[in-house]
Amino acid sequence: MAAPKVISRTSTQEELASDYKWGFVTDIEADIPPKGLNEDVVRLISAKKGEPEWMTEWRLKAYRYWISEDYREPRWSKVSFPPIDYQDIHYYSAPVKKEKGPESLDEVDPELVAAFNKLGIPLAEQKALTGVAVDAVFDSVSVATTYQKQLEDLGIIFGPISEAIQKHPELVKKYLGSVVPYSDNFYATLNSAVFSDGTFAYVPPGVRCPVELMTYFRMNSEGTGQFERTLIIADKGSYVSYLEGCTAPMRKTHQLHAAVVELIALDDAEIKYSTLQNWYPGDKDGKGGVYNFVTKRGKAAGKNSKISWTQVETGSAITWKYPSCILQGDNSVGEFYSVALCNNHQQADTGTKMIHMGKNTRSTIIAKGISAGQGQNTYRGLVKIMPTAQGARNFTRCDSLLIGSKCGAHTVPYIEVRNPTAHMEHEATTSKVSDDQLFYLMQRGIKEEDAQYMIINGFCKGVFQELPFEFAMEASQLLKVSLEGTVG
Amino acid sequence: MAQTNHNRPILDIRDLHVSVGDNEILRGMDLSVSLGEVHAIMGPNGSGKSTFTNVVAGRPGYTITKGEIIYEGESILGMFPDERARKGIFLALQYPVELPGIRNREFLRTALEALREARGETKLAIREFNKFLEEKAKAMDFEPDLMKRNVNEGFSGGEKKRNEILQMSVLDPKLALLDETDSGLDIDALKVVSRGVNEFRGPDKAIVLVTHYQRILNYIKPDFVHVLIEGRIVRSGGSDLAQELEAQGYEWLREPPEQAA
C-alpha cells in the first residue's frame, strides 16, 4: 500500500516572526455560556449538542462524582502550579454557526477556513488529495471533516464524537468509559462531565484504513477550558493510524486542557496513535501557557492486538500525561515512543503504564526527555506484570539530554512483577550535548546552532522514525522552534 | 614537486605557545605552509602534534598564551571552528567522533551546503548531491550503505579514518590537517587513503600531515618533514629526514642540534 501522506504546514512570515509560531487569535464570534460549573452547565452542554438522555445522565454521574468530597487533582506528580479555580473557566465555547450546520466546506465560516488555512490544514477538497482525513476541533466543536467518502465506502466511521453519539449510539454506549472510566482520576472525571467534542473512529473487521486519520486541535477563546474526548475502536483484524496535532494561541492566563483518549483494539487489530503537542508553553518568565492534563489509555483487548503511542510533546506550561496500554489479549503488544521537551519554565511529568495481563504480552518503552532553560522533565513509568501474564516481556529505555545547567531530568520507573516468568530490561542514560560532537560538526562548517539541532535531532531519532514521514519532519521543525534562543 | 617558496604562506604559525590548564604544551612553535605544499609533522607521543592541529582548527579547551596563527594573511585566533572551516580549514581527527542519530549522508550534505553557501555557490539538488557522494564514496572503497549509517557509529577504526578522507574530498578545503590518518589502517586502506590525499593534492591546496610512520610518506611524498619535540619544531628537512627518523628514532634530536637543516 502506498504510504498515505500527511498534511504539512507552512508558516507565514508573521508567524515566523513571532516567538511562538502559532500565536495568532482568530476573530470568530464565540457562543460562550457563563464561567463556572454546576449541574445546569452540564445539562446545557448536553442540550446544546442535542444529546440523548443516557449521555446526559452519564455526564451528570461524572459531575456528581467530581464534586464529591476529597476528590482532588492527583498530587503525586513532580509538577507544581497554583490551585486552579474551576469556577473561573468557561466549559463550553463553540464557534457560532451562521445558519444550521455546514453541509459542505463552502458553507463553513470563511473566517474559520482562513484560520485553518493559516494553520495549513487542508480543509479544501483539493488538499484532501494529500491523503489525510482531517477532523478539526476548533475550540471544542468539530467543524469539518475531509476525505469522508473513501472512508465511508470502507465502512470506516470517522468524525466528531458528538455526531457518533447521534448516529452510532450502540458503539459509543458500549465503549465510552470502557477503558478510562468516569471515576478514573480527577481530570478524567471532569472531562466526562463536560467534554465538548472530540474525535470518534471505528474501523470495521479486516479493514486496513488507507489514510492517516488526523485531528487538529486548537484552543481559541480566552479563559476557556478544552475537554476533548477521543474514542477509537479497531475491530478484529483492522488497522488504523491516527494523528493529532495541537496548537493554542498566546494567552496571558493559563488555559486548562483536560482531554481523555480511549483506544480499543480487538483480536489481531492495531492502532497507531501519534501526537504532536504544541500548546502554548507560556512566555520566558513562565506567564501563561496551557495546563495539559490528559488521560490516554488503550486496551489491547484481543489476542495479537497492538497499541502503539508515539508522542512529541514540545508545548504546554505543564504536561501531565501517561499514555498507557492494558495488554489484555494473549500475545498483545504495547509500545510507547516519546520525546518530551521542557524549555524555560515548562514542566513535564510524562511517561506510560504498561499493564501486562495476557500471556506472552510484550511492551516497549522508548522515552527521550530534553531539558533546556529551567525546564523540569520527569519520566514516570509503570510496568506491571500480572500473575496471568505468563512469559511477558518489557524493554524500557529512558534517555535524558540536558542543555544548560539550570534544567533538570528525573526518571521514576516503577516495576511490579507478579509472575516469575517475566523478562524485564531497563536502560537509562543522561547526557549533555558533547563538546566533541559539537566541535566535530562545526569543524565541518556547520554553525553552532545547527550543530546543536542536529545532535538533539539525532537524540530523538528513534522516536521520530516511528512517526509518519512528513509528521516527523514537522516534529523536528517543532523542536527547533521550541528551542530557539536556547542553543547556539 | 615544484616548490612554491615565493607564494605567500596560507598558514603561518609564529612563536605559538599553547597551554591546557597549567600545562604548557606548545612552547614556541613556528611553521609556514604555502599552497601546493605537503608538510609532514613527526614526533614522539605527547609532543603536541594533535594540540597543534586542534588549535589551528579552533577546538575549545586550549589556551593560547602567546604567538599567532595567520591564515590567508589574517589572524584567526578569534574565530570559531565553523568560521575557520568555512574559510577552508579541514581537520581529519586522530579520533573521529561518533554522532548517534546523524546519518553520514545528511551530515555531509549539511556541511557541504554550509560551505557552498559561504563560497557563494548555489545549493546542490538532492539528486546531484547523491550522485556526487556516491562517486566520492566509491573512490574511498565505501559501500553505499555506509552513507546511510550514523556518522562513525559502529565504524571500524579503519573505516573511521577513511571516512575522514571522504569528508575531505567532499568538502574540498584549501588547507587539510591530517592527524594520524594513517594509524590503524591495513595495507589496502593505506593505499586508498593515500590515493584520496594525492587526488586532493594540487597547486591550490596545502596539506599538513601528522604521522608516526615513514610508510605513508612512500605514498604521499612530502615537500617538508618537521620534527616536533616538547612543543617545538627541532628540525625540518626533506623527505629523507623521515627515513633517518625511522632508522634512528628521536633521541638524537632531543639535544638542540648545533645547526638546523
Ligand SMILES: Nc1ncnc2c1ncn2[C@@H]1O[C@H](COP(=O)(O)OP(=O)(O)OP(=O)(O)O)[C@@H](O)[C@H]1O
Ligand atoms: N585536554 C587535555 N587535558 C590535559 N592534557 C592534555 C589535553 N590535551 C593534550 N594534553 C596533553 O598535552 C600533551 C600533548 O598532547 P597531544 O595530543 O598534542 O600529543 P601528540 O603529539 O598528538 O601525541 P600522540 O602521538 O600520542 O597522538 C600530552 O601530554 C597530553 O596529555
Ligand SMILES: [Mg+2]
Ligand atoms: Mg596526537
